[in-house]
Structures are given as C-alpha cells and as structure tokens.
Amino acid sequence: MEVLTQLLGRLHPVVVHLPIGFIIAGLLLHWTDRKQQQLGKVIPVLFYWGGLSGALACVSGYFQYLGEGYLYDTIKWHLWMGIATTLFCFLMMYRFKEASFLKPINKIPPTALTVLFFVLISITGHLGGNITHGKNFLTEPLPNSVKNFLGLPTYEKKQIVLHEEDWQDAQLYDEVIQPILTNSCVSCHSDKKMKGELQLHTIEGILKGGESGLVLEASNADESDLFVRMNLPRDHEDHMPPKDKSQPSKAEVELIKQWINVGHPFDQTIGESGLDKDYFLAFFPKKIEVNYPDVQVSQAHPDSIQAIKQFGIHVEPISKVTPYLRVSCINQPNFTDSDFKVLSAISAQTAILDLGGTQVSDSIFGRLGQLPQLTVLALDHTQITGEGIDQLQSLQHLKSINLSHSNFEESHLSALSELKSLQKLYLYQTNVQQNNDGTFQEKGIQVDYGNYEVPFLPTDSIVY
Amino acid sequence: MDNLEALIKEHLNKEAQSKTRRHFIKSCSSGLGGLALGSMLMGCESFSKTGSSSNRSFSERDLNPLATIPPPFSPKVKSVIYLHMAGAPSQLEMFDYKPKLLKLHGQDCPQSLLEGRKFAFIKGTPKLMGPQAEFVQEGESGNWVSNFLPHFKNVVDEVAFLKAVHTDQFNHGPAQLFMHTGSARLGRPSIGAWATYGLGSENQNLPGFVVLTSGGKTPDAGKSVWGSGFLPSVYQGVQCRSKGDPVLYIEDPEGISRNLKKSTIDAINKINKEEYAKYGDPEILARINQYEMAYRMQIAVPEVMNINDEPENIRRMYGVEPGKESFANNCLLARKLVEEGVRFVQLFDWGWDSHGVVKSGSIDMGLRNKCTQIDRPITALILDLKQRGLLDETLIVWGGEFGRTPMQENRGNKKMQFKGRDHHGDAFTMWMCGGGIKKGASHGQTDDIGFSGVEGRVSVHDVHATILHLLGFDHEQFTFEFQGRPFRLTDVEGSVIHEILA
Structure with missing residues (x-):
C-alpha cells in the first residue's frame, strides 16, 4: 500500500497537467465562443473533467507531501490553492450549466469568473513549480538590470585586485572588505534578502548588526561575530557562509579579522590602516610562470x-x-x-x-x-x-x-x-x-x- | 612503439568486423527492433557491418594505461620525490626551534594542554622537555635548522618549510594512510597512484610510480600507503629493492634464455591477438601491451636500479652503501628514476619513532643517528637534482605522519630510561623543495612550546592540494567516479598553500 501511495504521489507532477489542460481549454473555448455562444454545452464538460482530474491531482499531491518528506510550511499555499482551484472548477461547471442552486453567482458575468479562474490556476501552478524547481528558477536567467527593476536580489562577484605600485592608496573598506562581503555574504544579507535580520551591503547595516546583536566588537575580532562565524570549522552549525555556499578564502577571512582588529575603519586607505602588505598578497595579480611564450599559436594537428x-x-x-x-x-x-x-x-x-x-x-x-x-x-x-x-x-x-x-x-x-x-x-x-x-x-x-x-x-x- | 602502431592499425582494420553485442546495440539506430530484424535476416555480425554508423576508436589509454595525458593546468613540476620518515620525526629537534621550551624544561606540563587530549602513551602529568639539539639560523632565509642536520643547513635556502602542519590521527598506521591517501581508513588511492592515473608516465620501459623503502621495516600501514585503492591496479606503486633483485622475480629463471622468454611472450601475444580478432575487446590489447612492457622492464629496471655505474664522486656525495638497503642508496635511485622520467618516487625510511623506550628510539641518540643517516643523502639529492637542471621540474616533499610532543614521554606514568617524545598530531614540520616552490620560505608558526600551530596552520589535505596544484591539477576537479560518486584525494577539504609557492 505504501508503495502505491508513494507511486501515486510521484505521479503528481504528471497528473497536475491534466486539470491545467482541461481548465485552460475551457477558458479558451469560452473566450473564442464569447460572441456566438454555440459551445455552451461543451465548456461545462471540460470543467467537469478538469474538476475530476483536479481532485486526482489533489490526492496525488497530498500523497507526495506525505511520502517525500516536504514540510507543511513549504507546500501549504500550493496545497490549499490546489484544492481551491479544484472546487472552483466544479463551481465553473455549474455556472456554465447555469444550475439553479447557484443563483447569486449566476449573476456574475462568466468572463469575470474566467479571469479570476485564470489567475487562480496560474498562482497554483507557479507555487507548485517553485516547490520542484526552487524559488528563483524562473528569474535566475534574467539580466541584472531586469532583476533590479523587479526588485529581485542581484549579486555579482567582485574581483579584488591590488597593484604593486599603488596598493597602499586603495581604500581598505571600499576596495577590499566590501567586495569580500559582497562575494561571500551579501547574497543572503542585504535589503533584498535579510537572513537573521542582518544586512552587510551597507556600512549602516554592518554597524547595526542582526537578530543576535552586533556583529562587530571594536578592535576585537575574536569577539566579533562577523569574523568568529567565518572562522568556525566549516561543518560547525554556526559557520558562515553556510557550508554548501561558496566560501571566502583563508586570506579573505584573515583580512576581515585584521580589519576588525584595527578598528574596522570605513574611510581609510590600506596605507593609513597600517596593515602589513602580507595580508594583501593574495589580491595582487599572480604572475604565472609558465614554460611557454605568451604568444597565440594554433593547435597542432x-x-x-x-x-x-x-x-x-x-x-x-x-x-x-x-x-x-x-x-x-x-x-x-x-x-x-x-x-x-x-x-x-x-x-x-x-x-x-x-x-x-x-x-x-x-x-x-x-x-x-x-x-x-x-x-x-x-x-x-x-x-x-x-x-x-x-x-x-x-x-x-x-x-x-x-x-x-x-x-x-x-x-x-x-x-x-x-x-x-x-x-x-x-x-x-x-x-x-x-x-x-x-x-x-x-x-x-x-x-x-x-x-x-x-x-x-x-x-x-x-x-x- | 612500432608494436603499438601495428596494434592500433590492426585494431582499426578489424574493428568493423568484430563489434561486440554491446557496440552493436549502441550504434544500431533502430535498437532492439533492428536486432530482431538483423538476426532474422542474416545474423548479428553481418548486419552490424552495414548497420554501424559511428567508427568508435580507442584512446591511447585504452591500449596503454600509462599513456600520458596532459594535466588540466600548466604544471610546475613533472615528477615528485616524496621522502617519508616513517615513525614520525621530532620537529622539535630538527626544524621547530623553541627556546621557551628549553627554559621550561623539566616542569610539569600545564593541565590546560592535557585536558581532553588523547596521547598514545603519555599518562598523568608529563614533564616538558626542552629541545635536545642546538639550533642555528642558516642561509639568507635565516630559517632554523638543528645541529642534527649539519649538511642540510647548507641547502636550507632551497626549501620551503611548513611549520604548523596538523593531522587528526595519532597512531602510525592510520596517520600514514591519511598522509598518503587522504583518509585514515583503507581503500583510497595513494598520491602517487592519483598522479600516475592523472598524468601517465613518459618512460615506456619503467613503471610510473616506484616505491623504495629503507630502515629495516616497511611502513606500519603496509602497502596500502602506495596502493591504488579504487583506481585501476596498474597505478599502484611498484616496490623496488636496493638490495638483491630490484624487483622480485625480475630475472629470468635459471635455464630460461632471453630468447625463450621472448618467444613465450610472442606466443602468448599471438593467442591474445587471435582473441582480440574474435572479440575486439580493447582490454586484450592492453594486456598485450603489458606483457611487452614487462619484457622491456626486465632490461630497463635493473639498468636504472644499478648505482654502481654512477661516478665515484656522486656515490660519495650521497654516501651510498652498495649492496645494502639504505636511505642513501634510495636517494640516489630516486634521482636516477626521476631523470628517466618516472612520475612519482616514494621513499619510506623506517626508524623515527623516538619514544625513548630503547636507545635507538631516544631523542638524543637514536634520533640523532637517524638524522645523520638522512642528512647527507637528502642534501646530495637536492644538489644533484639542481646541477642536472632537474630540480626545476621535480618536487621533493619531506615529512613524517605526525610530529612529537613537547613533553617527555612517561610511559606507564614512570620516568623512562631514555629521553623520548610521544606521538603528536597538532603541529609538526614538513618541507617542500623544487619547481614552483618559494625558496627559503617558512609558513606557519607554533606556540612557544611547539604544541599547537598558532599561525598558518595547514592540514594534510592542504599539503595534498598543493602537491596536485604543482602537478597541474585543481584538486577539487580531479576526481574518480566510484560507488556512485566522484572521489577526490582531498575529499571535501584542502586548499592550496599559496604562501610557499613561487
């Protein structure tokens, strides 16, 4: 039995497309037929099948939720919207049949109901897609400009490059520390996505701290959560960034420590901060010594x-x-x-x-x-x-x-x-x-x- | 080489006729239906001849598992000589100078260092023991070397020290396995096996991965420290001996002439070729190749393993003892092997486990003798590789499986007859030398008594990542699919120690 329910549960991603198909077909038929009104008998049939298959989708979806270990919080909106869509489907069937027990609803023009129905099924489908593919599946490929416009988090790795001749004149915070935070932390700690109520994309946010208090303890890295949690072993529960996310390099973590220890200056150059060049060596472009010339040649056949x-x-x-x-x-x-x-x-x-x-x-x-x-x-x-x-x-x-x-x-x-x-x-x-x-x-x-x-x-x- | 050419040609000619069922099903576009139709018409073989659309050819690796493959990134070195001091040498008498520890000599070890710690033998409250050697700062780098190594101090500017290596193992077997395979449990391939698997070997007459042992015993962890784990067994280390036959049974048995041997192999190969004609399985070609390589090795291995042909001054420089099993002989052999294009040479020298139970295992005497035994050969190896232009393309790695305690060992909570130190994995010294290494560098620092690393701590995985980096690999990308997941030498850890790279 367990096998059957689990199998049925796993069929949910397939089964859901049946009601979607029936419903969309019904909506489209209604749209094309809105003037002639000749297909009045067909549309309720489509919604009837839509409702039945919708019920099947609800049952299989529920089994999937039970069998695959989803959290209720993850699926609750999809679940209830799915049930609502199914019920709405039967409602639409009777509306198009102009069933007598629906008198108050029969007064609403069907087109308004179809628009509402379309919105309902779109939301339900989208929520389901989010569960299977992840929340940013759809928006991920968008260019940053569009993401910004939509208010979605944008996040671009910043290269940290210092040069032999003017490394001391580089701004410590703007050119080194902030890029490290941007690369490793800001994707979860910004105004777009504020995990632990912490924002690390602005100076104010860094100074304000998060839900467990300040993250900076002046001139004491070992007491500053910002450094301490980066420095914990990677499999430690409190380690940041989470262990499956890309990690800052050892040199970067060390530099965060040094920056805190010199009093986390925001407007000093590296020279003014007095930090040793050794801490920055990792950010100088590496001259790679290779045993072939820096000249383009074609491949040998x-x-x-x-x-x-x-x-x-x-x-x-x-x-x-x-x-x-x-x-x-x-x-x-x-x-x-x-x-x-x-x-x-x-x-x-x-x-x-x-x-x-x-x-x-x-x-x-x-x-x-x-x-x-x-x-x-x-x-x-x-x-x-x-x-x-x-x-x-x-x-x-x-x-x-x-x-x-x-x-x-x-x-x-x-x-x-x-x-x-x-x-x-x-x-x-x-x-x-x-x-x-x-x-x-x-x-x-x-x-x-x-x-x-x-x-x-x-x-x-x-x-x- | 002519043979290989002939084999490839033969293979291409025969291939169309000798598709296996698997090839057939794979390349037959109509799949099982076609299979049925084919057998109805005139049998599989003739159908496959016409049905075949792709002409699959084997790579060089299919024919010769040691064929070379270019590394993903530009390599700094093409060979590695790994010198392992089995038993774990004391960093405190060789490289990690701790004057504070001398001042604290004889005092009880603070409880804070002992709490929650496991030691192999130390019981109760041991006493701290100051360095039993004198230290000098040598060369332009000013790195510390003890008077146990009077020759090595002259080449100290060639090497880069890692002063705060740590391991999580404190018994020899698991620690050696960890040091050489990246896991304290059995079953993983050794570094040398990874290197030969990833790069192959240039010399076609010699194995790609050679192991030499000295000191009277092989490492505690056994042959798994040069094993191939889940990699094909052809990549495991070949143990050669500096005394007697370099490889056991390499000489033809009495009464078997070289000619007879040759005709035997020819006959076997002929049968194998017939098999190949029938089944077209590349494994058979690989086998033919292996037989021929073994035949060539019978000449090449004794030649390269013969140190008597080396000029007198070179033999004196290394301090070789012909006819004996010695670390010096092995160092000279390592140079010769690398010169001949062997990819990975692994030396194990046993006898470094200075607990202080016996005189030969005492810090002030036994250890000193061991140092004398390696001091000259290692110095000579570095200088000899250098003058031959080989140090640019060779990496030398030196180290043990862990380090030793700043406390004197008190086995059974008693004062022991000789001065000894217990196993200690929290901080120990290793060094690297050769291509791509920053000369005279020293990375990492231990606390005042050399108990733990306080700066620049590096793990065994970091050491592995660095070795692979120098050979041209990204240790995170270099994987082997096994039991349904890709495996790495560095598992899920390790980062390249850029601080010691040029």
Missing part, C-alpha cells in the same frame, strides 16, 4: 602529433589550456640530427624540447633555430660541443638551456650571453671552467656549473 608519437617521440600538450607542446626523446635515445625533420609539423608549437641522451650533434643548432617558440631546451648527455650555437640567437623566448654532461666548449659560451630571454644555463660536466667574469650575472642569467660537494664532517661517522 592531431594527425601530425600521432605521426611523431609513432616515431617513438613523446609529444604532448604542456597542459589542457595551451596548444604548446612538450617534446621529449626519452624513449628514443637513437634520435639523430636527421630525424629532426619529423618534428617540422609541430615546429610552431614546440615550447619544451628534451633531446637529452640522444645522438644529436652540433648541426642540430641550425634546426633548433627553426623552433620560434622554444622556451626550454635540454641537450644534456649529448656529444654537442656548441659549434653553431649562435644560431639559437633568433629564439626570442628561450629561457633555459641544459647542456650538462655534454662536450660543450668554453669558446662558445659568449654566444649564449646574447640570448635575449635566457634565465638559466646548466653547465655541469662540460668543458667549461667555472668563471666569474660576471657577464651572465649582469644579464640576470643563472649559470649552474654544478660539481657540488657535500664535504665530510667529523660528525658524519659518529654513531650514538
């Missing part, structure tokens, strides 16, 4: 990548967000200069090239010069001496070269100092003597000669 892979060369996008490729001969130690031609199809996309441990010789440099986007190059464990390495000077983005364990000669070193973007150079186990003439240092190029040692210490052999 999958077929050419496949062909190179079948040659035994590892080739793969550096990540899913870039067409630049990382190419490695780790599985193809027999790679020689002449094999380089297989890479020509991806010469525009190759950013990282690892030819370490292969058979390449000095004539590779001319070919490497044809990889305009080359950023990281490994030629370690090869026979190259560096003859012709000046041909790499055309490479605008090359920032790291690994020549360790090669026959690289000191005489070719100067050609490398001409490389525009070079930052790192590995010369461990080459024919270059460590020199400190400073040419590389001047240009900000880190040269690693290796040969590190971990000297013997007397303590090494002590066993306690």
Whole structure:
C-alpha cells in the first residue's frame, strides 16, 4: 500500500497537467465562443473533467507531501490553492450549466469568473513549480538590470585586485572588505534578502548588526561575530557562509579579522590602516610562470602529433589550456640530427624540447633555430660541443638551456650571453671552467656549473 | 612503439568486423527492433557491418594505461620525490626551534594542554622537555635548522618549510594512510597512484610510480600507503629493492634464455591477438601491451636500479652503501628514476619513532643517528637534482605522519630510561623543495612550546592540494567516479598553500 501511495504521489507532477489542460481549454473555448455562444454545452464538460482530474491531482499531491518528506510550511499555499482551484472548477461547471442552486453567482458575468479562474490556476501552478524547481528558477536567467527593476536580489562577484605600485592608496573598506562581503555574504544579507535580520551591503547595516546583536566588537575580532562565524570549522552549525555556499578564502577571512582588529575603519586607505602588505598578497595579480611564450599559436594537428608519437617521440600538450607542446626523446635515445625533420609539423608549437641522451650533434643548432617558440631546451648527455650555437640567437623566448654532461666548449659560451630571454644555463660536466667574469650575472642569467660537494664532517661517522 | 602502431592499425582494420553485442546495440539506430530484424535476416555480425554508423576508436589509454595525458593546468613540476620518515620525526629537534621550551624544561606540563587530549602513551602529568639539539639560523632565509642536520643547513635556502602542519590521527598506521591517501581508513588511492592515473608516465620501459623503502621495516600501514585503492591496479606503486633483485622475480629463471622468454611472450601475444580478432575487446590489447612492457622492464629496471655505474664522486656525495638497503642508496635511485622520467618516487625510511623506550628510539641518540643517516643523502639529492637542471621540474616533499610532543614521554606514568617524545598530531614540520616552490620560505608558526600551530596552520589535505596544484591539477576537479560518486584525494577539504609557492 505504501508503495502505491508513494507511486501515486510521484505521479503528481504528471497528473497536475491534466486539470491545467482541461481548465485552460475551457477558458479558451469560452473566450473564442464569447460572441456566438454555440459551445455552451461543451465548456461545462471540460470543467467537469478538469474538476475530476483536479481532485486526482489533489490526492496525488497530498500523497507526495506525505511520502517525500516536504514540510507543511513549504507546500501549504500550493496545497490549499490546489484544492481551491479544484472546487472552483466544479463551481465553473455549474455556472456554465447555469444550475439553479447557484443563483447569486449566476449573476456574475462568466468572463469575470474566467479571469479570476485564470489567475487562480496560474498562482497554483507557479507555487507548485517553485516547490520542484526552487524559488528563483524562473528569474535566475534574467539580466541584472531586469532583476533590479523587479526588485529581485542581484549579486555579482567582485574581483579584488591590488597593484604593486599603488596598493597602499586603495581604500581598505571600499576596495577590499566590501567586495569580500559582497562575494561571500551579501547574497543572503542585504535589503533584498535579510537572513537573521542582518544586512552587510551597507556600512549602516554592518554597524547595526542582526537578530543576535552586533556583529562587530571594536578592535576585537575574536569577539566579533562577523569574523568568529567565518572562522568556525566549516561543518560547525554556526559557520558562515553556510557550508554548501561558496566560501571566502583563508586570506579573505584573515583580512576581515585584521580589519576588525584595527578598528574596522570605513574611510581609510590600506596605507593609513597600517596593515602589513602580507595580508594583501593574495589580491595582487599572480604572475604565472609558465614554460611557454605568451604568444597565440594554433593547435597542432592531431594527425601530425600521432605521426611523431609513432616515431617513438613523446609529444604532448604542456597542459589542457595551451596548444604548446612538450617534446621529449626519452624513449628514443637513437634520435639523430636527421630525424629532426619529423618534428617540422609541430615546429610552431614546440615550447619544451628534451633531446637529452640522444645522438644529436652540433648541426642540430641550425634546426633548433627553426623552433620560434622554444622556451626550454635540454641537450644534456649529448656529444654537442656548441659549434653553431649562435644560431639559437633568433629564439626570442628561450629561457633555459641544459647542456650538462655534454662536450660543450668554453669558446662558445659568449654566444649564449646574447640570448635575449635566457634565465638559466646548466653547465655541469662540460668543458667549461667555472668563471666569474660576471657577464651572465649582469644579464640576470643563472649559470649552474654544478660539481657540488657535500664535504665530510667529523660528525658524519659518529654513531650514538 | 612500432608494436603499438601495428596494434592500433590492426585494431582499426578489424574493428568493423568484430563489434561486440554491446557496440552493436549502441550504434544500431533502430535498437532492439533492428536486432530482431538483423538476426532474422542474416545474423548479428553481418548486419552490424552495414548497420554501424559511428567508427568508435580507442584512446591511447585504452591500449596503454600509462599513456600520458596532459594535466588540466600548466604544471610546475613533472615528477615528485616524496621522502617519508616513517615513525614520525621530532620537529622539535630538527626544524621547530623553541627556546621557551628549553627554559621550561623539566616542569610539569600545564593541565590546560592535557585536558581532553588523547596521547598514545603519555599518562598523568608529563614533564616538558626542552629541545635536545642546538639550533642555528642558516642561509639568507635565516630559517632554523638543528645541529642534527649539519649538511642540510647548507641547502636550507632551497626549501620551503611548513611549520604548523596538523593531522587528526595519532597512531602510525592510520596517520600514514591519511598522509598518503587522504583518509585514515583503507581503500583510497595513494598520491602517487592519483598522479600516475592523472598524468601517465613518459618512460615506456619503467613503471610510473616506484616505491623504495629503507630502515629495516616497511611502513606500519603496509602497502596500502602506495596502493591504488579504487583506481585501476596498474597505478599502484611498484616496490623496488636496493638490495638483491630490484624487483622480485625480475630475472629470468635459471635455464630460461632471453630468447625463450621472448618467444613465450610472442606466443602468448599471438593467442591474445587471435582473441582480440574474435572479440575486439580493447582490454586484450592492453594486456598485450603489458606483457611487452614487462619484457622491456626486465632490461630497463635493473639498468636504472644499478648505482654502481654512477661516478665515484656522486656515490660519495650521497654516501651510498652498495649492496645494502639504505636511505642513501634510495636517494640516489630516486634521482636516477626521476631523470628517466618516472612520475612519482616514494621513499619510506623506517626508524623515527623516538619514544625513548630503547636507545635507538631516544631523542638524543637514536634520533640523532637517524638524522645523520638522512642528512647527507637528502642534501646530495637536492644538489644533484639542481646541477642536472632537474630540480626545476621535480618536487621533493619531506615529512613524517605526525610530529612529537613537547613533553617527555612517561610511559606507564614512570620516568623512562631514555629521553623520548610521544606521538603528536597538532603541529609538526614538513618541507617542500623544487619547481614552483618559494625558496627559503617558512609558513606557519607554533606556540612557544611547539604544541599547537598558532599561525598558518595547514592540514594534510592542504599539503595534498598543493602537491596536485604543482602537478597541474585543481584538486577539487580531479576526481574518480566510484560507488556512485566522484572521489577526490582531498575529499571535501584542502586548499592550496599559496604562501610557499613561487
């Protein structure tokens, strides 16, 4: 039995469309027939079926309410409006039949009743839709301007960006604190939607507090609910924002704390507040260090990548967000200069090239010069001496070269100092003597000669 | 590689003829009706030939589960070396300098610290124990290192410390599981398994995830700390040994020549290929591939695991002991493996559980010996990776499963023979070094006696999120569907520790 009632309950979302259909059909028939008045006998039939199916919808709806654990408060308006609609349906049937026991109502013009009925069924249907899809299902896709016009809450994430040169001049509250509150709190705490009677979208609201009192305790974050509740463990009952909502970052919570601790100033710049730069580091634009140039290139054709892979060369996008490729001969130690031609199809996309441990010789440099986007190059464990390495000077983005364990000669070193973007150079186990003439240092190029040692210490052999 | 090419080609040729029933039903637009009609006319197979509209082809992963996949975001590192000091090293004698604790040495631990706390062995009111090591501030960063690590202090500017890591486990097994799988219960994949599953491995002749152990014992939590959990088992760590055969049974048995082995595998593969022709199941191709990889590994693994070919100065630098099982050997091996493109190298060194019950487990002697054992190899590993240009693309993680108490252990409420500290998960030190890490950084601070983190506390999940971030993943997006829900390494927690990122 329980199964049946639950099944019937779950049919409610289907069943409800029957009375809606009958009723709307009846209303439309009445509208088209309002002049000729020829269909007087059909319309009551439609309302009759509307009423019957409406009753079925009410019963199934009631079972759904019982079986699916809805709160009475959630569904009460829909429930009573549904019953009202059903009763109204029968009323309309008798009205159109001009039944004698409805004398007082028969005086009301049917068109007025139909308008009322249309309003009634629209509201009932809308309330039902709200239960299944959520209250803002319908309005959510509207643009903010329309939402504002309708008085609906609008809510837009604000980016907090500070800059190295003028971070101290930024307004602490307007440019940092308020955006944090806007992003994390205001969707529930504003004049549009005032949970806990708290508004956090204005200074007045913040100072006024909510139903459990003030949220700010001057200069004492640990006593201020605004910070305390953000700082509670996420699964704590009182944690804010609620755990299923998007959370402020650790840096943001920390900053709220610091802002309260310096007396929650509303009109000071960051510099005036005296807060340390460390608290704001998270809001400086991150310079993302990547191993490929900041130049747009097209994607390499999958077929050419496949062909190179079948040659035994590892080739793969550096990540899913870039067409630049990382190419490695780790599985193809027999790679020689002449094999380089297989890479020509991806010469525009190759950013990282690892030819370490292969058979390449000095004539590779001319070919490497044809990889305009080359950023990281490994030629370690090869026979190259560096003859012709000046041909790499055309490479605008090359920032790291690994020549360790090669026959690289000191005489070719100067050609490398001409490389525009070079930052790192590995010369461990080459024919270059460590020199400190400073040419590389001047240009900000880190040269690693290796040969590190971990000297013997007397303590090494002590066993306690 | 030639083999793979041949396999793909063969697959494409045969595919149309060898649709399984499932493929057929899937691609047949008329569904079951078509199935009935087809069998009435001339049987499934010939019908499917004409009925097939889509030409489904397998991905490289179907054929080779270790084929590489690019990470979602630009990675900072391509390999990870994780150094785990099993038993939990004392942060108070290595990195977390607490001069106040020295002043309070010998005093009773305040009750407020003990209330509501569980300790593994401490009973009653223990006494505080000052640091048993001397500390110096080293390098430009001025980070503290103790005299237990006289070599490591010279590379202190290369690493970034996490001084206030915390865990909710205080027994070795669960804490190790938590540290490596993100859950104190069995069944989750380890970090290395996640990394190999998500990225694959570049070298086709070596496993993607290698585990090396030293110190005489494997970790308390057993092999689950490098297990694959619910991920396909091919992503679990492969335990290699630095003594004897690097992988058990890797050598051909006596009397079996390499040629015979080859023809055996060829014969098996031939049968498998016939099976494949019949059923078209990509699993069979994957199996063929696995056999061939194992065959290649028989050569490649002993080669990479041989430290005798390394030049003398390198071996001296690490302090290797050929023929023995040692942490130094494992560090050198870790470098070699990473150099060969292995994705994740996991080192476990046992013997850090300094309770003070025996001399080898005492804070002032046993721990000091353990420090001596790792000091040189770790320093050498950092420097060696650096001079080879590998430190830019490798991440080294160092840590234990938890930390140790500022109180001296008083097992059975008695004064013990040796100085020891109990398990403590509230605050301990870890460090990271390598690509994407802010050199010389130190994040987090503990209170005056090193009992709890007071600033910059980070959880085990945060550490995991950071490791995944450096490998190019968003830890919240990197999931595996299992038992009806997507699983993450970091479960529902964790945030990237940006403070230690360059």
